[in-house]
Amino acid sequence: MTKLAAFQSEWLPKIEQQLKQDLAVASRDSDFSEMMAYAVLNGGKRLRPMLTLAVVVSFGQKITPSILKVATAVEWVHAYSLVHDDLPAMDNDLFRRGKPSVHAQYGEAEAILVGDALLTGAFHVVSSANSTDTENENIAAEELLLLSQMLSYQAGAFGMVIGQVGDMKNHRSEAKNDVNWLLNDVYAPKTAALLGFSAIAGSRLSHLNSVADNCEIAISTTNSALLTFGTDFGMAFQIQDDLDDFDQDNVEKITSLPHLIGIKAASEKRDEYLTHARQTLTDLATQNLTFDRTLLDDFLNFIG
Numbered sequence: 001m002t003k004l005a006a007f008q009s010e011w012l013p014k015i016e017q018q019l020k021q022d023l024a025v026a027s028r029d030s031d032f033s034e035m036m037a038y039a040v041l042n043g044g045k046r047l048r049p050m051l052t053l054a055v056v057v058s059f060g061q062k063i064t065p066s067i068l069k070v071a072t073a074v075e076w077v078h079a080y081s082l083v084h085d086d087l088p089a090m091d092n093d094l095f096r097r098g099k100p101s102v103h104a105q106y107g108e109a110e111a112i113l114v115g116d117a118l119l120t121g122a123f124h125v126v127s128s129a130n131s132t133d134t135e136n137e138n139i140a141a142e143e144l145l146l147l148s149q150m151l152s153y154q155a156g157a158f159g160m161v162i163g164q165v166g167d168m169k170n171h172r173s174e175a176k177n178d179v180n181w182l183l184n185d186v187y188a189p190k191t192a193a194l195l196g197f198s199a200i201a202g203s204r205l206s207h208l209n210s211v212a213d214n215c216e217i218a219i220s221t222t223n224s225a226l227l228t229f230g231t232d233f234g235m236a237f238q239i240q241d242d243l244d245d246f247d248q249d250n251v252e253k254i255t256s257l258p259h260l261i262g263i264k265a266a267s268e269k270r271d272e273y274l275t276h277a278r279q280t281l282t283d284l285a286t287q288n289l290t291f292d293r294t295l296l297d298d299f300l301n302f303i304g
């Protein structure tokens with residue numbers, strides 16, 4: 001069993017439980033809460049919250065109830081993006097994770113509203129992450145504010161949303177369709193930004209109490225290294241997703257990296273991101289004696 005598999009069997013049920021608990025009271029209307037829960041509790045891998053928690057553990061820190069709650073907020077954002085991405089005006093997908101997509105199940109207007117509520121709800125999750133029964137382990141209010149700011153940056157018009165805008169241009173052939181544009185203006189914001197948030201959130205949450213006995217500049221260097229790690233992981237993850245979906249005969253779908261440069265070159269590009277991410281872990285392990293890279297290495301091995 002890899003370290004990641006053991007970690008997953010311990011933490012996946014806890015992530016699911018946290019999501020379930022928060023979604024049960026997500027709306028004053030129980031039918032609408034049920035729709036929100038349908039969008040989230042349908043078998044996702046929970047890669048993003050798992051990455052946050054894995055980073056915390058890699059720095060030898062304990063996952064407190066507040067940290068677990070913050071880690072799940074990004075899953076609300078991710079779920080909203082999938083609900084809206086499946087809408088007729090976007091990808092028009094009738095199925096998601098093997099079940100009818102939210103608009104197929106409940107209607108288009110409902111799906112728009114479910115997405116809206118999940119996105120706004122994510123910020124409620126972050127801002128109310130502190131648990132009253134573990135007051136001594138609470139996260140400082142300024143830290144929660146900073147994490148909210150980072151999440152909105154990575155999810156919104158500087159991140160995932162603008163990546164989706166790029167993707168739409170791509171489909172309408174308004175885009176330049178060159179490799180750098182696809183990587184930097186579509187893949188990086190659309191997919192890698194949220195994974196970058198997950199990783200830097202884990203780093204920030206691991207260093208909550210260490211400013212006093214560490215140097216602040218070392219902590220901020222570590223935080224940016226984790227942002228880089230999460231972003232590289234996200235880029236490799238997106239390229240792998242494209243390679244898995246690649247269909248040589250489907251000329252309509254000309255918008256992915258393998259279509260632009262072929263399977264071999266796209267695989268090499270994926271490996272470049274993975275190599276860079278491994279180098280980041282090597283640097284972190286050299287600079288930070290408490291850092292154990294094995295769990296994060298397993299995340300990279302999961303891709304290739």
Ligand code: GRG
Binds near residue numbers: 085191241
């Ligand atoms: C609608 C604003 C807006 C954005 C949509 C995320 C996204 C942008 C679209 C989803 C389609 C897609 C192929 C995105 C690329 C990232 C990706 C591979 C998402 C799937 O993520 P997983 O594998 O999904 O983590 P699960 O189901 O495991 O949660």
